[in-house]
Amino acid sequence: MYKLIWSIKACGIFLLWAATAAALPAQTFTTLHSFEGTDGSLPVGGLVQASNGDLYGTASFGADNARYGTVYKLTPGGTLTTLLSFDYTDGDGPSAALIQATDGEFYGTTSNGGTAKGEGGTVFKITASGTLTTLHNFCSQTGCPDGLEPLAGLVQATDGNFYGTTCCGGANGNWGTIFKLTPGGTLTTLHSFDGTDGYGLKAGLVQATNGKFYGTTADGGATGYGTVFEITPDGKLTTLYNFCSQANCTDGFEPFAGLVQATDGNFYGTTEEGGANRYGTVFTITPSGVLTTLFSFDETDGAYPVAGLVQATDGNFYGTTSDGGANGDGTIFNITPAGALTTLHNFDDTDGEFPVAGLVQGTNGNFYGTTSKGGANNDGAVYALSVGLGPFVKTNPAAGKVGAKVGILGTDLTGATSVTFNGSAAEFTVKTQSLIIAKVPSGANTGTVQVQLPSGTLSSNVPFIVLR
Numbered sequence: 001m002y003k004l005i006w007s008i009k010a011c012g013i014f015l016l017w018a019a020t021a022a023a024l025p026a027q028t029f030t031t032l033h034s035f036e037g038t039d040g041s042l043p044v045g046g047l048v049q050a051s052n053g054d055l056y057g058t059a060s061f062g063a064d065n066a067r068y069g070t071v072y073k074l075t076p077g078g079t080l081t082t083l084l085s086f087d088y089t090d091g092d093g094p095s096a097a098l099i100q101a102t103d104g105e106f107y108g109t110t111s112n113g114g115t116a117k118g119e120g121g122t123v124f125k126i127t128a129s130g131t132l133t134t135l136h137n138f139c140s141q142t143g144c145p146d147g148l149e150p151l152a153g154l155v156q157a158t159d160g161n162f163y164g165t166t167c168c169g170g171a172n173g174n175w176g177t178i179f180k181l182t183p184g185g186t187l188t189t190l191h192s193f194d195g196t197d198g199y200g201l202k203a204g205l206v207q208a209t210n211g212k213f214y215g216t217t218a219d220g221g222a223t224g225y226g227t228v229f230e231i232t233p234d235g236k237l238t239t240l241y242n243f244c245s246q247a248n249c250t251d252g253f254e255p256f257a258g259l260v261q262a263t264d265g266n267f268y269g270t271t272e273e274g275g276a277n278r279y280g281t282v283f284t285i286t287p288s289g290v291l292t293t294l295f296s297f298d299e300t301d302g303a304y305p306v307a308g309l310v311q312a313t314d315g316n317f318y319g320t321t322s323d324g325g326a327n328g329d330g331t332i333f334n335i336t337p338a339g340a341l342t343t344l345h346n347f348d349d350t351d352g353e354f355p356v357a358g359l360v361q362g363t364n365g366n367f368y369g370t371t372s373k374g375g376a377n378n379d380g381a382v383y384a385l386s387v388g389l390g391p392f393v394k395t396n397p398a399a400g401k402v403g404a405k406v407g408i409l410g411t412d413l414t415g416a417t418s419v420t421f422n423g424s425a426a427e428f429t430v431k432t433q434s435l436i437i438a439k440v441p442s443g444a445n446t447g448t449v450q451v452q453l454p455s456g457t458l459s460s461n462v463p464f465i466v467l468r
Helices: none
Strands: 002-008 013-019 029-034 055-059 070-074 080-085 106-110 122-126 132-137 162-166 177-181 187-192 213-217 227-231 237-242 267-271 281-285 291-296 317-321 331-335 341-346 367-371 381-385 394-396 399-401 405-409 418-421 428-432 435-439 449-453 456-459 465-467
Touching: 405 449, 418 435
Parallel strands: 399 465
Antiparallel strands: 002 013, 029 381, 055 070, 070 080, 106 122, 122 132, 162 177, 177 187, 213 227, 227 237, 267 281, 281 291, 317 331, 331 341, 367 381, 394 405, 405 435, 418 449, 428 435, 449 456
16 A cells, blocks of 8 residues: 655645556656756746746755755756745745746746734745745735635736635635736735635636636535636636535545636536545536546556646547556546546656646647656656647736737647738737737627647637627
């Protein structure tokens, strides 16, 4: 029996997970970087592909000057540069992925540290060269009504503001919050949980095509085992589903990860435990709250999926399990919208162990991710996985009005001859080989963005939403 105990320095959360070995096939896999302590360790957050084509991420801990965590840059070839080592006064223990906002800067959270009373974590901005600005220190008032210990990352909404969650604190005690933050750092608490509507938020939010936000609580709610919720931009929260509503929790419980809205309009996610075999599930839920369990893990195909899913350009979903699989060290899998699962890679400690972060699909078609442990030095690793998917383009932001400037990210965009938004030709400028700036054309409607290159046409992975 293999056992691994891991703790995040937030909310006193301790996870005890177990797995046994089973044989499963592997796919093409490359370890890009193994952390060794001084450049960071325990990278529990995922990655973001930036407009320059590089990957950016965070490590929660480290050795020497990196002991409070780091922000790093990694080239697709595997060259790592540490951009910042936190010193506790500016944050400690970053546990989530960064986002690159429309201004080109990166935004993120630290789960601890900062200068406010209680030192309850921060929201920060950092440039591509490593200059950090703290935007908010949580627990700035007695009782921490603004929240405490943000474990999750941020989402930039169509209004240009950032939205996020804290696992603890809030006006009703220590149940957690949902907040809005302006780019200038003004924070508004939209909702304070009270336990009956959930608590223990480990995941961030997703803004759906209807403009509302959707997310999960790992605990609490009517059953005590976590929820799926909807919240409007002005703070009206509705609980859509309470987990463990079925006998023996066959619908799963403790959804640690957030949701992804798929091209069919529904949301897809994972539960860390429960299901028919007790090792976690993959589920889909409609915007009105009808939940369907797509798959229950049985340990041989993975166990305890802590991370969320990404819908790739082939229409399938890709994710990780933190444990189980052939070697008991976690897996990478894909699953169809109908629930057919394929294990793509079994970690074996030397190439990584305990992947608690999800995947990001790069515009070259490959997937990138992190493992919190394992690798050459057992301090975690960054990896790439190729499954033969082709290149594509993606927009930043994913929505905008006619006339707005939109970044189009790709792998090799030099020589582009046209850009269209759902068939409407747009004015554009090729800034670098990985970035085009285009203007949303008059008459454009929501749909696919396409870039014409000498080698062919690249299409966006998700439709661009034209706001009216």
